[in-house]
Amino acid sequence: MNEEEIISLENKYLASTYSKLPLIVAKGRGATLWDANGREYIDCMGGYGVAIVGHCNPRVIDAVKAQAEKLITCHGSHYNEVRAMLLDRLVSISPAKMNRVFLSNSGAEAVEAAIKIARKYSRRPEIVAMTGSYHGKTLGALSATWSPRYREPFQPLLPEVKFTPFGDPEKARAAVSNKTAAVIVEAIQGETGIKPAPDGFLQELREICDKNNSLLIIDEIQTGFGRTGRMWASEHWKVDPDIMCLSKAIAGGLPMGATLARDDVMASMRTGDHSSTFGGNPLSCAAATAVIDYILDEGLVERAAKMGAIFKDGLERLAEKYRVAREARGLGLMLALEMRFDIHDMLLNGLKERVVILYSGKNILRFLPPLVITEKQIVRVLEVLDRLIKTEEKTRFEN
Numbered sequence: 287m288n289e290e291e292i293i294s295l296e297n298k299y300l301a302s303t304y305s306k307l308p309l310i311v312a313k314g315r316g317a318t319l320w321d322a323n324g325r326e327y328i329d330c331m332g333g334y335g336v337a338i339v340g341h342c343n344p345r346v347i348d349a350v351k352a353q354a355e356k357l358i359t360c361h362g363s364h365y366n367e368v369r370a371m372l373l374d375r376l377v378s379i380s381p382a383k384m385n386r387v388f389l390s391n392s393g394a395e396a397v398e399a400a401i402k403i404a405r406k407y408s409r410r411p412e413i414v415a416m417t418g419s420y421h422g423k424t425l426g427a428l429s430a431t432w433s434p435r436y437r438e439p440f441q442p443l444l445p446e447v448k449f450t451p452f453g454d455p456e457k458a459r460a461a462v463s464n465k466t467a468a469v470i471v472e473a474i475q476g477e478t479g480i481k482p483a484p485d486g487f488l489q490e491l492r493e494i495c496d497k498n499n500s501l502l503i504i505d506e507i508q509t510g511f512g513r514t515g516r517m518w519a520s521e522h523w524k525v526d527p528d529i530m531c532l533s534k535a536i537a538g539g540l541p542m543g544a545t546l547a548r549d550d551v552m553a554s555m556r557t558g559d560h561s562s563t564f565g566g567n568p569l570s571c572a573a574a575t576a577v578i579d580y581i582l583d584e585g586l587v588e589r590a591a592k593m594g595a596i597f598k599d600g601l602e603r604l605a606e607k608y609r610v611a612r613e614a615r616g617l618g619l620m621l622a623l624e625m626r627f628d629i630h631d632m633l634l635n636g637l638k639e640r641v642v643i644l645y646s647g648k649n650i651l652r653f654l655p656p657l658v659i660t661e662k663q664i665v666r667v668l669e670v671l672d673r674l675i676k677t678e679e680k681t682r683f684e685n
């Protein structure tokens with residue numbers, strides 16, 4: 287198929303729910319992508335933060351190939367060795383007490399399960415979520431997602447979901463009561479511009495939840511698996527959740543979601559209360575085990591901290607150098623550069639310069655590269671950004 291045919295078939299048949307950029311991705315390796323014409327790009331998007339161990343990581347490929355030849359599907363009502371292995375690995379790297387797991391297929395599903403578990407355990411209906419939050423677009427997860435643009439066309443959603451300002455402990459104290467099943471929070475908000483929780487906020491939420499016998503759900507779907515320079519972003523603030531949601535990077539690009547919970551919390555879920563045909567399938571489990579082993583063996587968490595510091599330093603320098611740049615933010619390799627204008631053209635110009643960048647809101651450049659990105663690639667990305675921003679500055683300030 288030629289480029290025009292690929293684009294026209296996708297445009298003709300795929301539900302038009304995605305905002306598309308003109309890039310046909312044909313191949314990936316590490317932090318490098320190639321388009322249908324063999325042109326090479328540095329990938330700072332990582333499939334929306336999925337490709338943490340790099341595209342087509344050889345250990346993930348080997349694990350998937352070997353498993354595909356043995357068994358691809360195995361329902362949760364039977365036992366399976368790779369699933370057992372993954373559960374053991376996952377629990378061993380997870381925060382204290384996160385030792386029961388429900389396996390699903392996506393981030394939104396991980397959140398759906400978390401909401402059901404919290405309601406069942408507490409026998410309370412109310413969920414307190416944060417302004418600026420993003421937890422997915424299925425109806426339950428959407429109910430806890432802040433953006434009115436995403437929520438309003440689909441009302442009525444879950445009743446008894448309240449929003450409280452992200453980062454304001456006093457407002458949270460007022461919002462949470464003995465009616466609250468759980469508070470759900472991202473340690474660093476990803477979709478609303480890479481906003482880390484202000485120091486002390488997560489600790490205060492922990493205390494507020496304990497006081498009201500409410501559960502604390504931490505959504506680590508974008509931040510987990512070393513992305514922020516710690517295995518879990520909540521470690522930066524030394525706060526343990528009661529329920530944790532995972533997805534994106536977990537299976538190296540294969541679909542998987544995981545909801546982890548304290549033993550006693552998960553014990554409230556009985557046979558038949560929740561299930562998923564594909565959840566915990568052997569192919570994704572084999573991939574996820576390889577991902578965890580690779581992260582640990584190759585020291586990717588430390589690498590994210592080191593490469594992230596180099597990348598962020600460069601972004602901070604750009605923010606100082608140009609008036610059109612407002613602020614650099616983030617931790618590890620979860621970074622943003624907030625601009626003073628709509629960055630859509632910058633994303634297109636980035637593609638012309640062979641760098642794939644993600645947005646996070648209209649004026650914020652977001653960087654979620656694979657953690658295997660090299661220093662040389664980061665330097666090149668920073669050079670490209672410098673050129674692109676210089677052009678924007680000229681058109682905006684010198685005309």
Ligand SMILES: Cc1ncc(COP(=O)(O)O)c(C=O)c1O
Pocket residue numbers: 334392393394395397420421422423472476477505506507508533534
């Ligand atoms: C923090 C967070 N939660 C939930 C989700 C939803 O995940 P999915 O798109 O796999 O449903 C996302 C996706 O971007 C996310 O960033």
